Amino acid sequence: MNDDHIIKGDKLILRGLKFHVSHRVKPEERKLGKKFLVDVDAWLDLRAAGKSDNLSDTISYTEIYHIVREVLEGPPQNFLESVAHLIASTTLTKFPQISAIRVKVGKPHVAVHGPVDYLGIKILRHRRIDVQN
Numbered sequence: 001m002n003d004d005h006i007i008k009g010d011k012l013i014l015r016g017l018k019f020h021v022s023h024r025v026k027p028e029e030r031k032l033g034k035k036f037l038v039d040v041d042a043w044l045d046l047r048a049a050g051k052s053d054n055l056s057d058t059i060s061y062t063e064i065y066h067i068v069r070e071v072l073e074g075p076p077q078n079f080l081e082s083v084a085h086l087i088a089s090t091t092l093t094k095f096p097q098i099s100a101i102r103v104k105v106g107k108p109h110v111a112v113h114g115p116v117d118y119l120g121i122k123i124l125r126h127r128r129i130d131v132q133n
Contacts, residue, residue, distance in 0.1 A: 007100050007124075010046035014064055015039050019072045037118055038068050039104040040087065044097045059095050067091050080105045080121045088125040100126045 017038040042064060049058035071086045084103040091101050106120030 007043050009043055009099075012042045012044070012046075012059060012061060012064065013040075014061060014068070017065065017068055019069065021072045021076075035108055036072060036083075037106040037108060037120070038072070038087070039102075040064055040068065040091075041102040042091060042095070042098045043100040044095075059097070063094075064091060067094065080107070081123070084121055084123045088123060092125060092127055096127075098127065100124065 017040070019036045019038070020034070021036055042059070044059065046058055049055075051057075067090050068087055071083060071090065077083050077086070084105045087103045087105075088101045092098055102122065102124045104120060104122040106118035108116075108118040110116065110119045112119070
């Protein structure tokens with residue numbers, strides 16, 4: 001189901017960010033690492049940037065990408081939920097103009113008996129409720 005009906009308005013979209021990192025529960029998995037796929041949607045008002053055509057009126061995609069990379073390449077987390085939460089809370093803290101953020105983290109190579117594209121989680125955080133936590 002598409003969550004866009006929950007939040008209206010403009011958003012920055014980052015899709016298919018790929019990282020090979022060692023966020024895993026089992027010690028042997030931390031040694032080898034795994035591929036992670038990340039998608040981020042960040043809601044903010046983009047009207048000023050549309051009118052001015054100036055980077056100062058928006059947020060650079062690369063700044064959000066760097067947050068994702070720092071979290072994924074930083075201290076290992078046991079669960080995807082922790083990874084997604086760190087990405088969301090760091091982004092909301094750094095960019096007060098973002099009203100909500102959705103982070104999806106997936107693992108394409110998982111030990112399940114059957115074909116899958118990936119398994120993962122998706123979180124949605126709103127500034128008015130979640131930025132303090």
